[in-house]
Every structure is written in structure tokens, then in C-alpha cells.
Amino acid sequence: MNTDVLGKPLTGWRLQLYTIIFEADTLAGRRFDQWLIAVILASVAVVVADSVTHINARFHEWFTLAEWFFTLVFTLEYLARLMCVRHPWRYALSFYGVVDVLAILPTYLAFFFPGLHALIDVRVLRLIRVFRVFKLTHYLAEFSHLGGALRASMRKILVFLTVVLMVVLVMGTLMYVVEGPANGYTSIPVAVYWAITTVTTVGFGDITPKTDLGRALASVMMLMGWGILAVPTGIVTAEMVGHRPSPGRVTTRSCPNCLAEGLGAEDRFCKHCGQELPAYHRDREQ
Numbered sequence: 001m002n003t004d005v006l007g008k009p010l011t012g013w014r015l016q017l018y019t020i021i022f023e024a025d026t027l028a029g030r031r032f033d034q035w036l037i038a039v040i041l042a043s044v045a046v047v048v049a050d051s052v053t054h055i056n057a058r059f060h061e062w063f064t065l066a067e068w069f070f071t072l073v074f075t076l077e078y079l080a081r082l083m084c085v086r087h088p089w090r091y092a093l094s095f096y097g098v099v100d101v102l103a104i105l106p107t108y109l110a111f112f113f114p115g116l117h118a119l120i121d122v123r124v125l126r127l128i129r130v131f132r133v134f135k136l137t138h139y140l141a142e143f144s145h146l147g148g149a150l151r152a153s154m155r156k157i158l159v160f161l162t163v164v165l166m167v168v169l170v171m172g173t174l175m176y177v178v179e180g181p182a183n184g185y186t187s188i189p190v191a192v193y194w195a196i197t198t199v200t201t202v203g204f205g206d207i208t209p210k211t212d213l214g215r216a217l218a219s220v221m222m223l224m225g226w227g228i229l230a231v232p233t234g235i236v237t238a239e240m241v242g243h244r245p246s247p248g249r250v251t252t253r254s255c256p257n258c259l260a261e262g263l264g265a266e267d268r269f270c271k272h273c274g275q276e277l278p279a280y281h282r283d284r285e286q
Helices: 012-022 027-050 053-084 088-092 095-112 114-133 137-179 188-199 212-242
Strands: 261-263
Touching: 012 027, 012 053, 027 053, 027 114, 053 088, 053 095, 088 095, 095 114, 137 188, 137 212, 188 212
Parallel strands: none
Antiparallel strands: none
């Protein structure tokens, strides 16, 4: 097994820290995730309240202190994550690693460059991590079921969206020919924009047909919109009915090497990278 600095195996306190931070099948892991959710929601609430002018004028100093408090907490959490994985750069360049950096970097930049203070609102991205910490055992089976159905239906939905794009292009072009610039359809892209807003039943009303033939085409587009909205829902629903969750034991186990999640309780090696996995621990009471 590789024992260099960036790929050393997890043992001792690093293994315990990894189990707490990246997994949630132990009491300590669940408590950490619940604590993290509370801090994330509180930090987002501060960002939202700070954007309200009269609230900011009254509690600006408190918001500043809270901002630095959350930044320090998230910084310590980020450093802890880097310390307990086998390949820190792999996590740093991962999706959630980038989100973590974006959540803490604006505060430090604003300290040296006050003009960048508005970037602190990027912390709202931290809400994305709420979806990750919802991997708690209570939600994992449902999440895996929904995720499997979405993956299975992705190709069908892409084909369907391609057909929809062809339809709005054709109908938009027809409307451009029928109505013309005199009635607001100044170009084919503008007419396609009208077709998209009509077929999705949004209907902003900034462009409307004036001729009888144009209104007839608009009516056809509106009726098509009902069916178009229902098709993706039907595709995903059918996949959810046909998709059966894996019979294996539901866990929040993850690989410390490639950071893959959803590994089974009985797995000895990661099914994605082949890395030998540390012993699995799970509290009996969930």
C-alpha cells in the first residue's frame, strides 16, 4: 500500500476523524452531520438577513461577527476534511471541495479587498452540502431509489427534449413567417423564444399573435404544452416503479481513496477504484 504523504493509509485518529466526517452510521457521525446542517442553515440565514437594508443597518456589527465565526468554523471543517482523506488534492478539486472553498474564500478576500464583500453571498452555495449530509441512513434508501430512476431515464428525457427543441424551432419559424416583424416577431430567435414560453405554459405576454392564423398556431402550442410537461414526469415515474433498490444493507460508507459513496456494509474493496476499505462500523440504534 502506498505510504507517501499524499496517499498514506488511514489509521488511528485520521481513520476515526474520517469515519465521523464522511460517514453517518455511527452516533458521532450522525451528530456531526446534524451539527453541520444547523451551522449551514444559520450561516445562510445570516447572509439572507444581511441583504435586507433596514436589518443590516441595525445589526451590521453582529452580522460581521457572525460572518467571521461561520467562516472560521467552515475553515476548520475544510482543513479537517483535507487531513483525514488519503488524497487531499483529490477532495480539494472535487465538487464539494470547490463548494467548501467558495463558502470561505470570499470572507478572506473581502478583508483585503473590501470591494469584494458582495461575494460573501456566494456562501448560499453551502446549502448544496445539505443534500450531501442528508445521506443519513434514514434518507439514503429513498435518495438512492430516486437517483437510480433519474439515471435510468436520463437518455429518454434527452431524446424527448431534442424533439421539443425541434418542435419549438419549427413552430417559431412558422410564427415568424405568419406574423412578421410588424407584430413583434422581429426575427426567428425572437419567435423561438415566444414558442418556448408558450409551450412551457409560462406565457409572459410580451409578444402575442395578432392574426387569426397566428392565434391558431398559438392555440396548438398551448395544447401541446400540457402534454410536453407531463411526459418527463411520466418517464421518471415509470422508472421509479420499475427500478428496485439494491437488496444490500443500506449504509453511508464511502471510500477514503476515491471518495465514492454508497458502498455496502460487507464490501472489503471499493467497487470503483479497488482500494481496500477500512473496517466498517455502525451503531445498532439508528
